[in-house]
Amino acid sequence: MLSIFHSLEISHYIYLSTVLFSIGLFGVLFRRNAIILLMCIELMLNAVNLLLAAFTEYMGDKQANGQMFVFFIMVVAAAEAAVGLAIIVMVYRNTRKTDVSFLDQLKDS
Amino acid sequence: MNPIALILFFPLLGFAVNGILGSKLPKNVASWLGTLMVLMSFIVTLGYLNQIASDVENSIKWNAYTFLNIDGLLFKASFALDRLSIWMTLIITGIGTLIHLYSISYMDHDKNPAKFFAYLNFFIFNMLLLVLGSNFLMMFFGWEGVGLCSYLLIGFWYQNPSYGHAARKAFVMNRIGDLGLLLGMFLIIKNYGSLEYADVLPAIAQGNGGTVLLTSIGILLFIGAMGKSAQIPLFTWLPDAMAGPTPVSALIHAATMVTAGIYLVIRCQALYSLAPMAQELILWIGLATAFIGALIGLRQNDIKKVLAYSTVSQLGFMFVALGVGAYTTALFHVTTHAFFKALLFLGAGSVIHGVHERQDISVMGGLKSKMPITYVTFLIGTLAISGFPLLSGFFSKDEILANVFHHNIFAYIVLVFSALLTATYMFRLLFLTFHGTFRGSDYSLSDVHESNWKMTVPLIVLAVLSVFGGLLNLPHYIMHSGGLLSNWLNPTFLIFENPIHAEMSTEIVLISIAIGVFLFGLIYSRNQYITKGLHPESPQSGMGNVLKNKFYFDEFYDKAIVKPIEFLGDILFSLFDTLLLYGATFSVHPILRFVGQLNRKIQNGNIEYYLIYMVGAIALLLGLNLLLA
Numbered sequence: 001m002l003s004i005f006h007s008l009e010i011s012h013y014i015y016l017s018t019v020l021f022s023i024g025l026f027g028v029l030f031r032r033n034a035i036i037l038l039m040c041i042e043l044m045l046n047a048v049n050l051l052l053a054a055f056t057e058y059m060g061d062k063q064a065n066g067q068m069f070v071f072f073i074m075v076v077a078a079a080e081a082a083v084g085l086a087i088i089v090m091v092y093r094n095t096r097k098t099d100v101s102f103l104d105q106l107k108d109s
Numbered sequence: 110m111n112p113i114a115l116i117l118f119f120p121l122l123g124f125a126v127n128g129i130l131g132s133k134l135p136k137n138v139a140s141w142l143g144t145l146m147v148l149m150s151f152i153v154t155l156g157y158l159n160q161i162a163s164d165v166e167n168s169i170k171w172n173a174y175t176f177l178n179i180d181g182l183l184f185k186a187s188f189a190l191d192r193l194s195i196w197m198t199l200i201i202t203g204i205g206t207l208i209h210l211y212s213i214s215y216m217d218h219d220k221n222p223a224k225f226f227a228y229l230n231f232f233i234f235n236m237l238l239l240v241l242g243s244n245f246l247m248m249f250f251g252w253e254g255v256g257l258c259s260y261l262l263i264g265f266w267y268q269n270p271s272y273g274h275a276a277r278k279a280f281v282m283n284r285i286g287d288l289g290l291l292l293g294m295f296l297i298i299k300n301y302g303s304l305e306y307a308d309v310l311p312a313i314a315q316g317n318g319g320t321v322l323l324t325s326i327g328i329l330l331f332i333g334a335m336g337k338s339a340q341i342p343l344f345t346w347l348p349d350a351m352a353g354p355t356p357v358s359a360l361i362h363a364a365t366m367v368t369a370g371i372y373l374v375i376r377c378q379a380l381y382s383l384a385p386m387a388q389e390l391i392l393w394i395g396l397a398t399a400f401i402g403a404l405i406g407l408r409q410n411d412i413k414k415v416l417a418y419s420t421v422s423q424l425g426f427m428f429v430a431l432g433v434g435a436y437t438t439a440l441f442h443v444t445t446h447a448f449f450k451a452l453l454f455l456g457a458g459s460v461i462h463g464v465h466e467r468q469d470i471s472v473m474g475g476l477k478s479k480m481p482i483t484y485v486t487f488l489i490g491t492l493a494i495s496g497f498p499l500l501s502g503f504f505s506k507d508e509i510l511a512n513v514f515h516h517n518i519f520a521y522i523v524l525v526f527s528a529l530l531t532a533t534y535m536f537r538l539l540f541l542t543f544h545g546t547f548r549g550s551d552y553s554l555s556d557v558h559e560s561n562w563k564m565t566v567p568l569i570v571l572a573v574l575s576v577f578g579g580l581l582n583l584p585h586y587i588m589h590s591g592g593l594l595s596n597w598l599n600p601t602f603l604i605f606e607n608p609i610h611a612e613m614s615t616e617i618v619l620i621s622i623a624i625g626v627f628l629f630g631l632i633y634s635r636n637q638y639i640t641k642g643l644h645p646e647s648p649q650s651g652m653g654n655v656l657k658n659k660f661y662f663d664e665f666y667d668k669a670i671v672k673p674i675e676f677l678g679d680i681l682f683s684l685f686d687t688l689l690l691y692g693a694t695f696s697v698h699p700i701l702r703f704v705g706q707l708n709r710k711i712q713n714g715n716i717e718y719y720l721i722y723m724v725g726a727i728a729l730l731l732g733l734n735l736l737l738a
Contacts, residue, residue, distance in 0.1 A: 029720055100716050 006057070013054035020047035034088045034098045038081060045077045113171040113188045115153050116198065117237055119146040123230035131223025140216065143226030144209035147233050151202035154195060161195050165600040168192070170243065182302060189243035189306075192601045196440065196594075197240040197372055200447050204364045205233050207567035211455055212356040214563035215462065225265060225354070232258035236365050240372060245294050245304040248373070252290065252337065255366045256283045262361060263353040275349040282346040286336015293329030296322070306376065314379040314603035320386075327380055327387030331394075334370025338424050341398045345662050347421055351413040355458030358413060363420050363454050364447040371424070371443055374431045379603040382434065392432025396520050396527075399425030401660065403530035407537070408656035410645050411468050412457045415538045419494065420450055422527060426509055429524060435512040436602065437582070437595050442509060444594070445501035445578040449493040452571035456487035459560045459568065460542060465552060470541045471645040472550065477543040479557040484543050486568040491539045493575040495532035496627045498620075501578030507623050508584060514619060525626060532630020540638040541645055548644070586616050 020043055027040030049070045056066030092098055123146030127139050134142075160167055168191035177184040190198070209229060216222040235254025242248045256279075264276030294304065300322060301309045313323065334340070339347035350362050361367070374381060374391065381388050402422030409415045423446050430439035461468055463480050477484040493502040506528060514521045547554045559565070582592030590596070599605070637643050655661070711722070 025724065029717060029724060032717065103714075103716065105714075 010054060010058050013050065017047040017051040032099050032101050034100050037100065038084045042077060045073055049073055111171040112153060112157050112169055113190055113241055116150045117234060119149040120230045120234040122146060124227050124234060127223045127227035127230065131227055134223055136222050139223035140213040140226055143230050144206065144213060146230055147202055147205045147209050151206050154198045154202055157190060158195065161190065161192060184246055185244060186247060187243045188241045190241060192597055193375060194240045198237060200444060201233060201236050201365050204447055204451050205360060207570055208356050208360040208451065211564050211567040214561055215356055215458055216354065228258055228261050232361060239369055243306050245297060249290065249294065252369060256280065259361050259366055262357040263350045265353055272352040275352040279346040279350050282343050283336045286333045286343055289329045289332025293326050296326050296329065310379045310603055313383060323380055323384040324386045327384040328390060330373060330377060331387060331391055334373050338367050338370030339421050340394050340428060341401060344398060344421050345666065348414055348417040351417050355454060355461060359451045359454035363450040367420065367424055368443045371427045371431065371439055375436045375440055378436050382604040388432050388434060391428050392520060395425045395428025395432050396523055399429060399527045400523055403527045405656055405659050406534040407530060408653055410471050412460060412470050412542065413468055415534060416453055416457055422531060429513060430509045433512045433516040437598050438508045438512055440598060441582040441594050442505040444581060445505040448571055448574040448578045449490045449502055452486060452490040452568060452575050455568055456483055456490060459483040459564050462560055463557050465556065472548055473542045474545045475547040476557055479554060480559045482559060482565045482568060486572040488539065489572040489575055491535045495535050495630055496528060496623055498624060499579065501575050504579035504584060507620060510623060511619050525622060529626040529629055532627050533634050536631050536634035537638055540634055544639055545642060
C-alpha cells in the first residue's frame with residue numbers, strides 16, 4: 001500500500017522543512033519580541049518534526065521510531081511554551097514590555 | 110579478654126569518658142574516675158605478676174591487629190607483658206595512681222580538671238603502649254603519644270603565652286630526637302626485615318649485622334633517647350617543661366616519660382652489648398649531662414627548676430650505667446628515682462600550694478613548722494637522692510658508681526663529683542625552703558598551710574617507697590644470691606651481663622667515698638645557708654652567674670641555631686616569596702585581567718547576541734565538518 005506521503009518526493013519535504021527551520025532561526029536571531037521568539041522556536045521544532053515524520057515513512061520503518069520522537073518533541077515543546085509564556089507574562093507585568101533586549105539588568109554596567 | 114588489652118583499656122576508657130563528657134560531669138566524679146582507671150590497670154597488672162614471675166618464658170603476648178603487610182614485612186599492633194615491661198607497667202600505673210590521687214586536690218581550684226584528667230589518663234595509656242608494645246612500631250606509637258600528652262600538659266595553662274612557648278619547645282626538641290629514632294627504625298627494617306623485638310633482637314644476638322651497622326642503629330636510637338630523656342644537647346626543654354602543673358612534672362617529667370629513653374636502651378640490650386662505640390657515646394653523654402645538670406641545679410632559685418635539673422642529672426646517671434653495660438642497675442635507678450623524684454616533686458607541689466602558688470625559694474624559708482608532713486617526706490626524698498646510707502638512692506647510686514669504677518676511673522671521679530653536687534643542691538633546696546628564717550615579704554608565715562590528705566597520702570606512700578626501695582635490688586655484699594631485680598631481669602637478656610663482684614675492700618672504699626660525698630653536701634649546704642644564713646639572691650661570683658644562667662645553653666642555641674634559621678628564613682622569604690612567587694603571580698595577573706576584560710565584552714546581556722554566537726558556532730562546526738570530510 002502506498003501511503004499518501006509517497007505522492008511527493010522526499011526532497012520536497014526536505015526543502016519545506018529547511019525553509020520553515022530557516023524562518024524560525026532568523027526570527028529567533030533578529031526579532032526582539034519575546035512572543036515572536038517563542039513562536040519561532042515552535043516553528044523550528046515543527047520543521048524538525050515534519051522531517052522526522054517524512055523520513056520514517058520513506059525509510060519504511062514499520063515500528064515508526066521517528067514518529068515516536070515527534071510525540072516527544074511535541075510534549076517538550078508544549079512544556080517549554082507553557083514555561084516560556086509564563087515567564088513572558090511575569091516580565092510583562094513588571095516592565096510593561098515584551099522586548100527581550102530589555103532583560104539585561106543583571107549585567108554589571 | 111587478653112590481660113594486656115585490659116591493662117590498656119582502663120586508661121583509654123578514662124580518657125574517652127573524661128574527654129567527651131568531662132565538662133558535664135561534676136568535678137569530683139571526673140577526677141575520681143581518672144584515678145580509679147589507673148588504679149584498675151595497676152591491680153590487673155599485679156594480678157599477672159605471679160604468672161610472669163614463675164618462669165622467664167612465661168610472657169603474655171597479644172597480637173591485636175596487623176596494620177600493613179608489604180611483601181611479608183608486617184606492621185603489627187602486637188604486645189607482650191614480659192619481665193621488663195611488667196616492671197615498667199607497675200611503676201607507671203602505681204606511681205600514676207598516687208599522682209592522680211594527689212592531682213584531685215591539686216587541681217581542685219582549676220576551671221577544668223576533667224580535661225586535665227583526660228590528658229593524664231591518655232598519657233598513661235600511651236606510656237603503657239610504649240612499654241607493652243612488642244615491636245619498635247608500637248613503641249614509637251607510644252613514644253609520640255607521650256610526647257603529645259607532654260605537650261598538652263605543659264601547655265595546660267595555655268593562657269600564659271610563656272607556658273605555651275615552653276610546650277612548643279618541648280615538642281620541637283623531642284621531634285629532633287625522634288628523627289634519629291625513626292632513622293634507626295628504618296635501618297632495622299632495611300637490614301632485618303621486621304620491627305618485632307622477637308625477630309630483630311635474637312638476630313642481632315646471633316651475630317647478624319656488622320659492627321658499623323649495629324653502631325649506627327645504636328647511635329640513632331640513642332639520639333631518640335637523648336630527646337625524650339633530656340640528655341645534652343637536647344635537654345633544655347625539660348627545665349622549661351616545669352610550666353605544667355606540678356603533678357605533671359612529677360609523673361611525666363620525672364618518674365615515667367623521661368625514662369622512656371632508658372627503657373629503649375635496656376630493651377635493645379643485645380644491640381648495645383655488641384656496639385661498644387655506641388655504648389661509649391652513651392657513657393660520655395650521660396656523664397656530661399649528670400655533671401652539668403647537677404652544676405646548674407646548684408644556683409637555681411625556682412623550687413621546680415632545681416628538681417628539673419636534678420632530674421636531668423639523674424637521668425645522666427642512668428645513661429652512665431647503660432654506658433658501662435649495667436642495664437639492671439640503670440633500671441634499678443629508674444625505679445628508685447621514680448620513687449624519690451616523684452616524692453620530691455609532689456612535695457614541691459605541696460609547698461607551692463601551701464605558700465599560695467609561689468615557686469621562688471628566696472621568699473620561702475622556715476616552712477617546716479607549718480608543713481610538718483610535707484617537711485618530713487621532703488627530707489626523706491632529699492636523703493634518698495643524696496645517698497643517705499640504706500635509703501633507696503644510696504643503693505642504686507652506689508651500684509652505678511661501683512660499675513663505673515670498674516670501667517673507667519676518670520668517669521668515676523666525675524660521677525662522684527656529680528653525686529657530691531647532688532647532695533649539695535638538694536640540701537640547699539631543703540634548707541632554703543624549710544629551715545632558717547621566713548623571707549616572704551608580701552605574705553606571712555601564718556598564711557602557710559599544710560595540704561589535705563589527698564596530697565599527703567601519696568607523699569607518705571612515696572616516702573615509704575623511697576626508704577625501702579633499695580630492697581628491690583640489694584647489692585652483692587649483702588645478698589650473695591644477687592638482688593631481686595638482677596635475678597628478675599638478667600635471665601631475659603639475650604647477651605649475658607657479667608655482674609661485677611668487687612673485692613670486699615674495694616666495696617668498703619667505694620661506700621666510704623659515697624658516704625663522704627653525702628656528708629660533704631650536707632655540711633657544706635648547712636654551713637652556707639643555715640650557719641652563715643646566706644640569702645639565695647646574694648650576689649654571685651662569675652661562676653655563680655654562669656650557673657644561674659644555665660651555662661647560657663638557651664642563649665647559645667638561640668644564637669647558634671634559632672637565629673641562623675631565622676636568618677635563612679628571611680633570605681628565603683625575600684628571595685623566593687617576594688621575588689619569585691609574588692613576582693611571578695603579580696606579573697601574570699595583568700595579562701589575565703586584560704584577556705578577561707576583552708572577553709567580558711562578549712557577555713553583554715543581550716540574548717540575541719548569545720543566540721547569534723551559538724548559531725555562528727554551530728555553522729562553523731558544520732562547515733568545518735563538511736570541509737574536512
